[in-house]
Amino acid sequence: MTVGIRHDDLRRRNRAMVISAVRRNGQTSRTEIAAVTSLSHSTISAISSDLISEGILAEARHEQLALKRGRPQVALALEPKAAVVMTVVLSLNFLAATLLDYAGEIVAEEQHRLDTRAMPREDLIGECVAIVRRKLDDPRRDGRRVLRIVLAIQGITDAPARAMLWSPITPHTDIAFADILEREFSVPVTVENDCNMMAVALRWRDPERYRNDFIAILLSHGIGMGLVLKGELFTGTHSSGGEFGHMIHRPDGALCRCGRRGCIEAYAGNYAIWRNARRMDENAEPVDDIGEADMRALADAARDHDGPEREAYRKAGEALGFGLGSLFALIDPAPVAMVGASAAAFDLIEPALREAIARTAGGHHSTSISFDTEPDELALLRGGCAMRALTFVDNEIFAAGNPAQMELAAGHEMA
Amino acid sequence: MTVGIRHDDLRRRNRAMVISAVRRNGQTSRTEIAAVTSLSHSTISAISSDLISEGILAEARHEQLALKRGRPQVALALEPKAAVVMTVVLSLNFLAATLLDYAGEIVAEEQHRLDTRAMPREDLIGECVAIVRRKLDDPRRDGRRVLRIVLAIQGITDAPARAMLWSPITPHTDIAFADILEREFSVPVTVENDCNMMAVALRWRDPERYRNDFIAILLSHGIGMGLVLKGELFTGTHSSGGEFGHMIHRPDGALCRCGRRGCIEAYAGNYAIWRNARRMDENAEPVDDIGEADMRALADAARDHDGPEREAYRKAGEALGFGLGSLFALIDPAPVAMVGASAAAFDLIEPALREAIARTAGGHHSTSISFDTEPDELALLRGGCAMRALTFVDNEIFAAGNPAQMELAAGHEMA
DNA sequence: CTCTTTTTTTCGAGCCTCGAAAAAAGTGTG
DNA sequence: CACACTTTTTTCGAGGCTCGAAAAAAAGAG
Numbered sequence: 001m002t003v004g005i006r007h008d009d010l011r012r013r014n015r016a017m018v019i020s021a022v023r024r025n026g027q028t029s030r031t032e033i034a035a036v037t038s039l040s041h042s043t044i045s046a047i048s049s050d051l052i053s054e055g056i057l058a059e060a061r062h063e064q065l066a067l068k069r070g071r072p073q074v075a076l077a078l079e080p081k082a083a084v085v086m087t088v089v090l091s092l093n094f095l096a097a098t099l100l101d102y103a104g105e106i107v108a109e110e111q112h113r114l115d116t117r118a119m120p121r122e123d124l125i126g127e128c129v130a131i132v133r134r135k136l137d138d139p140r141r142d143g144r145r146v147l148r149i150v151l152a153i154q155g156i157t158d159a160p161a162r163a164m165l166w167s168p169i170t171p172h173t174d175i176a177f178a179d180i181l182e183r184e185f186s187v188p189v190t191v192e193n194d195c196n197m198m199a200v201a202l203r204w205r206d207p208e209r210y211r212n213d214f215i216a217i218l219l220s221h222g223i224g225m226g227l228v229l230k231g232e233l234f235t236g237t238h239s240s241g242g243e244f245g246h247m248i249h250r251p252d253g254a255l256c257r258c259g260r261r262g263c264i265e266a267y268a269g270n271y272a273i274w275r276n277a278r279r280m281d282e283n284a285e286p287v288d289d290i291g292e293a294d295m296r297a298l299a300d301a302a303r304d305h306d307g308p309e310r311e312a313y314r315k316a317g318e319a320l321g322f323g324l325g326s327l328f329a330l331i332d333p334a335p336v337a338m339v340g341a342s343a344a345a346f347d348l349i350e351p352a353l354r355e356a357i358a359r360t361a362g363g364h365h366s367t368s369i370s371f372d373t374e375p376d377e378l379a380l381l382r383g384g385c386a387m388r389a390l391t392f393v394d395n396e397i398f399a400a401g402n403p404a405q406m407e408l409a410a411g412h413e414m415a
Numbered sequence: 416m417t418v419g420i421r422h423d424d425l426r427r428r429n430r431a432m433v434i435s436a437v438r439r440n441g442q443t444s445r446t447e448i449a450a451v452t453s454l455s456h457s458t459i460s461a462i463s464s465d466l467i468s469e470g471i472l473a474e475a476r477h478e479q480l481a482l483k484r485g486r487p488q489v490a491l492a493l494e495p496k497a498a499v500v501m502t503v504v505l506s507l508n509f510l511a512a513t514l515l516d517y518a519g520e521i522v523a524e525e526q527h528r529l530d531t532r533a534m535p536r537e538d539l540i541g542e543c544v545a546i547v548r549r550k551l552d553d554p555r556r557d558g559r560r561v562l563r564i565v566l567a568i569q570g571i572t573d574a575p576a577r578a579m580l581w582s583p584i585t586p587h588t589d590i591a592f593a594d595i596l597e598r599e600f601s602v603p604v605t606v607e608n609d610c611n612m613m614a615v616a617l618r619w620r621d622p623e624r625y626r627n628d629f630i631a632i633l634l635s636h637g638i639g640m641g642l643v644l645k646g647e648l649f650t651g652t653h654s655s656g657g658e659f660g661h662m663i664h665r666p667d668g669a670l671c672r673c674g675r676r677g678c679i680e681a682y683a684g685n686y687a688i689w690r691n692a693r694r695m696d697e698n699a700e701p702v703d704d705i706g707e708a709d710m711r712a713l714a715d716a717a718r719d720h721d722g723p724e725r726e727a728y729r730k731a732g733e734a735l736g737f738g739l740g741s742l743f744a745l746i747d748p749a750p751v752a753m754v755g756a757s758a759a760a761f762d763l764i765e766p767a768l769r770e771a772i773a774r775t776a777g778g779h780h781s782t783s784i785s786f787d788t789e790p791d792e793l794a795l796l797r798g799g800c801a802m803r804a805l806t807f808v809d810n811e812i813f814a815a816g817n818p819a820q821m822e823l824a825a826g827h828e829m830a
Numbered sequence: 831c832t833c834t835t836t837t838t839t840t841c842g843a844g845c846c847t848c849g850a851a852a853a854a855a856g857t858g859t860g
Numbered sequence: 861c862a863c864a865c866t867t868t869t870t871t872c873g874a875g876g877c878t879c880g881a882a883a884a885a886a887a888g889a890g
Contacts, residue, residue: 004432004452005425007847007876014419014878021417031837037419040879045839070836071886227745236747246776247741250666251733260774318666326662326741330642332651359675361661422845422878429847446868455848460870485867486855 011047014039016399018047019056022076023104023394024207027060029073048076056082056102056398078103083393084144086135086187087385088128088151089378091194092116092169092221096378097131099138099146100386102393108138117288121172128177129184136185147397148389149189151177152197152381154224156243159235161190168222168257190388194218195242196233197384198339198377199226204387205380209372213334215327217244217320218377219342219349221290222257223265229331245269247326249319254282267319268349270295270342276312277302292341299345313345317352324353325360333369339380343373426462429454431814433462434471437491438519438809439622442475444488463491471497471517471813493518498808499559501550501602502800503543503566504793506609507531507584507636511793512546514553514561515801517808523553532703536587543592544599551600562812563804564604566592567612567796569639571658574650576605583637583672605803609633610657611648612799613754613792614641619802620795624787628749630742632659632735633792634757634764636705637672638680644746660684662741664734669697682734683764685710685757691727692717707756714760728760732767739768740775748784754795758788 014037021033034044051057058079080101089096089111096111114127128151136146155167162178178189199216202209212231218224223245227234236242245265246258253262254272266272271286277298302309324336338346350371357369374380429452436448449459466472473494497517504511504526511526529542543566551561570582577593593604614631617624627646633639638660642649651657660680661673668677669687676698681687686701692713717724739751753761765786772784789795 002432002436002451004429004454004458004847005420006454007425010420010422010425010846010877017417017419029837036417039419039421041838042840042880043419043878046878049839068836069834069888071838072888073837234746236745243744243776246744248737248775251664251737251771251774258776260776263776322663322666327745329658329661330651330742330745331649356666359666360663361658361673361675361678419878425846425877444868456869457849457871458847461847464870483867484857484865486869487857488868 012399012401014043015047015051015401016395018044018051019394019398020391022057022078023390027075027077029075031073033076050401051398054398054401055079080105081142081144082398083147084141085148085150085386085389085393086132086146087382087389088132088149089194089381089385090116090128090151090153090169091381092154095127095131096382097135098382098386099135099141100390101144102390104386104390108135108140110135116169117171119170121175124170124172125175125177125180129181132181132185146185146187147393149181149185149187150197150385150389150392151181151189151191152194152385153177153191154194154222157191157193161192164191188392190392192385192388193224193226193235193242194381195224195226195339196235197226197388198337198374198380199228199233199384200387201380201384202337202374203228205383209335210337213332214337215324215334216337216339218340219268219338219346220340220377221270223268223320244323244327247323249322255284255286257286264319264323268316273298273312273316276315277309279308295342295345299348302345302348310348313348314352317349318356320349321353321356322360325357328357328369329361335370335372337372337374339374340377341375344375346371346373427814427816429458430462430466430816431810433459433466434809434813435806437472437493438805442490442492444490446488448491465816466813469813469816470494495520496557496559497813498562499556500563500565500801500804500808501547501561502797502804503547503564504609504796504800505531505543505566505568505584506796507569510542510546511797512550513797513801514550514556515805516559517805519801519805523550523555525550531584532586534585536590539585539587540590540592540595544596547596547600561600561602562808564596564600564602565612565800565804565807566596566604566606567609567800568592568606569609572606572608576607579606603807605807607800607803608639608641608650608657609796610639610641610754611650612641612803613752613789613795614643614648614799615802616795616797616799617752617789618643620798624750625752628747629752630739630749631752631754633755634683634753634761635755635792636685638683638735659738659742662738664737670699670701672701679734679738683731688713688727688731691730692724694723710757710760714763717760717763725763728763729767732764733771735764736768736771737775740772743772743784744776750785750787752787752789754789755792756790759790761786761788
C-alpha cells in the first residue's frame with residue numbers, strides 16, 4: 001500500500017512481465033513482447049538476453065510465425081530445464097502427484113486410490129509425504145531443482161495457504177500440510193482450495209472466455225466455488241472463503257451437511273438431490289457415499305419421466321439460481337463454468353436455474369448469462385495447480401533474479 | 416496488466432506516495448515519510464522539494480511532533496491554495512454542493528430542498544448545473560482552479576462513474592451527469608453511488624477500525640451497501656453493483672420496491688418495516704413516503720411493548736442477518752457500519768440479526784463481528800465525496816506533475 | 831549478387847534512487 | 861554562554877535502468 005517503489009523493483013517487474021508474456025503465448029518474439037508490454041526494444045533485448053544467460057528462457061528456431069520479408073523473428077520459449085514443480089491433488093479416496101518441467105510438460109505422474117475417510121491422521125499425512133518423496137526421487141527429474149509444490153484439497157484452507165482447516169474427505173482437521181512438507185523436503189509449498197485451482201485452470205485454458213471476471217462452480221457431493229474478480233483469484237479475506245454452497249437459500253430449510261439449515265448445498269449437492277429424489281424428509285441426515293453410477297441413474301430417470309427425480313433436479317436448479325442471483329446482485333453477472341461429474345446433468349438443472357435467476361436483481365440480463373460445463377474436474381484441477389506453481393516460480397523466484405535467490409535455486413533445495 | 420513499468424512511472428508513483436502520506440497524517444515530516452514508504456531520505460527530500468516548489472505542499476512550522484533533542488522535524492502540509500474541488504450530493508428532495516480547498520477545508524457550501532420526485536428531467540439537471548455554477552462563481556474560490564467535481568447520488572450508477580442509471584429519487588433514468596457537467600464547466604466529473612462514498616468516508620474517519628475490509632450498510636427507505644475489499648472500494652464489475660438490499664432473503668417472499676419478491680429490502684427497508692408493523696399484507700404495494708417522525712414513533716412503540724412493531728423490526732433483523740451471513744460466506748466477516756437515520760433503531764434490529772447470522776456459515780464467529788452505528792449519513796456522504804475528489808487530484812493530476820498536466824492545472828480550466 | 835525489409839543489438843544520454851557525508855537547527859551541560 | 865551532542869535535512873557522486881538512434885544481422889525480392 002504505502003510502500004514506495006525502489007529502483008530494483010523496476011527491473012524485477014519488467015522481468016516478470018517478459019516471462020509472463022512468454023508463458024502465455026508459448027512462443028513469442030522479442031518484438032511481440034515489446035509491443036504488448038509497451039517497453040522499448042532495447043529493454044526487452046537486454047532483459048531477454050539476461051534471462052537466456054540465466055537459463056530461464058531459450059531461443060527456439062521453431063517459428064511458424066513470420067513468413068514475411070525481413071529478418072525473421074526469433075522465437076523465445078521457456079527453458080524446460082530451468083526447474084521443475086510438483087502438484088499434489090488430494091480428494092475423496094484419491095491421491096495424485098505430478099512433476100512438471102518449467103515449460104509445463106508433465107515429467108512424471110502417479111495416482112492411486114486410498115480410503116481417505118477411514119485413515120488415521122498420521123497415515124493420511126504419511127501417504128502425501130510418501131508420494132511426494134517418490135516423485136522427487138524419480139530419475140526423470142534429471143537433477144532439475146524442484147522450486148514449488150502446490151497441494152490442492154477439497155475443503156477449507158487458511159488464507160496464507162499453509163493448512164487444511166476442514167475437509168469433507170477426512171474427519172481430521174487443521175492439518176498444516178505446507179509446514180509438514182516444507183520441513184520434510186525444503187521446498188516451498190502452498191495448500192490451495194480445489195475450486196480455486198479449477199478457476200485458475202479455466203483462465204489459462206480459455207482466456208478469451210474466462211478473462212477478468214468469472215465463476216467456477218463445482219457440482220459434486222457438495223457445492224464449491226472459485227471466483228475470479230478483476231483478473232485475480234478472490235479467496236476471501238481471512239480464510240479460504242468463497243463458500244457459495246453455504247449461502248442461505250431458504251432460512252430454516254433443508255438440513256445441510258455442515259449441520260446448518262437451508263444452505264444452497266442442502267438442495268443442490270448430490271446428497272440433497274438424492275434425498276429429494278428418494279422422497280426422503282429434507283431434514284434426513286445427508287448420505288455419505290453416492291456412487292457416480294447411482295447419480296447417473298437418477299439423472300436418466302429424471303430425463304425419462306416426470307417424477308421425484310426430475311423434481312429434485314428442479315429444486316437444485318432453483319437453489320443454484322437464487323444463489324447466483326444473489327451473488328450477481330453483489331458482483332454483477334459473469335460467465336459461469338459448471339465443473340464436475342454432476343455437471344453432466346446440467347441439462348436437468350438449467351431450466352429451473354434460469355427461471356430462478358430471472359426473478360432476482362442479478363438476473364437483469366439472465367438470458368445473456370452463459371453457462372458452460374466442464375465434466376472433467378480432475379484435469380482442470382491438475383492444470384490449475386500446475387499453473388499456480390509455475391507462475392509462482394516465474395514471479396517470485398525467476399523475476400527477482402538476484403544472485404542470492406538464483407544461487408539458492410541452483411542448489412537443489414530451498415531453505 | 417501486461418504493461419511494463421517505465422522509468423517515469425517510478426517517480427509518479429513515489430510522488431503519489433508522498434502526497435498520500437501527507438494527506439493521511441495531516442502533518443508529517445520528511446523523516447516520517449521516509450519511514451513509512453521505505454524510500455531513502457534523499458529521495459523524499461528531492462520529491463518534497465519538488466512538490467513544494469510546484470505549490471502542492473508547504474512547510475508548516477506548526478509542529479507539536481518532536482520535542483526531542485536534535486534538529487526539529489519540519490512539518491509538511493498540503494497547500495490549501497493548490498486547488499479546490501467540489502462535491503455535489505443529490506438525494507431525495509435534497510441538493511447540496513460544497514467547495515473545498517486542497518487541504519480539505521470547506522470554502523463554501525449551499526444546500527436546499529427541492530421536490531426531486533415531481534421534477535421534470537430538465538429541471539432536475541438544471542438545478543444541479545445551477546448549484547455548481549453558483550459555487551464556481553463564489554468569490555471565496557479566490558481564483559483557485561477547480562480540478563474535480565464528484566456527484567453522489569442514491570441509486571445505480573454505471574461503472575465508469577459517468578451516469579446515473581436508476582434512482583429512487585426520480586422517475587427519470589439514464590442521466591449522464593458527468594458528461595453534462597463536463598460539457599458545461601470543463602472540469603472532470605464522476606458520478607458515484609452514495610453508499611460507496613459513505614464507505615470511503617468511514618475509511619478516512621477511522622482507519623483503525625475500517626481498514627482493508629469492511630461493509631457500510633445504509634438503513635433507510637431502501638437498503639444500500641458500500642463494500643471495501645483489500646483496501647479498495649468494490650463496485651461490481653459492470654455497473655455499480657453492491658445491491659445487497661436485493662439479495663434474495665426468501666424466494667417468492669414479500670414484495671419489494673424493485674418489483675421482485677423476497678429481497679432483503681422487502682423485509683428491512685423502512686417501507687417494509689412499516690408494512691409489517693401495520694399488519695399489512697407482505698405483498699401490499701410499498702408506501703412511498705414515510706416521515707422520519709413516523710419511523711421514530713414506530714421504533715418507540717416497538718421498544719415500549721411487544722407487538723407488531725417489535726415483530727417488524729425482528730423480521731428486518733432476520734433478513735439482514737441471513738443476508739450478511741450469506742455475504743460473509745462469500746467474503747469472510749468484516750466490521751459492519753450501520754449508517755443512516757434508521758440505524759438509530761439498530762437496538763431493535765440487532766438481536767434478531769445476530770441470532771440469524773449465527774445460523775449461517777458466515778457466522779462462525781458471530782459474537783466477534785462488530786456493528787457500529789452512524790446515524791448522520793449526510794456528513795459521511797459529503798466527507799466521502801470530498802476525499803474521493805481530493806485523492807483523484809492527488810493521484811491523477813499532482814502525482815504526474817508533468818509540465819503539460821501542470822500547465823493545464825494552472826489555467827483555471829481543464830479540457 | 832544487390833537491394834529492401836524487418837528484427838535484434840549496441841551505445842550514449844537522461845533519469846531516478848541510494849548511501850555517505852556535510853550542513854542545519856535545535857537541546858543539554860558545565 | 862560556549863561547546864558538545866543529537867537528529868533532521870540537503871548535497872553529491874555512483875550505480876542502474878530505460879530510451880532513442882544508429883548499427884548490425886538475417887532473411888526475401890528482383
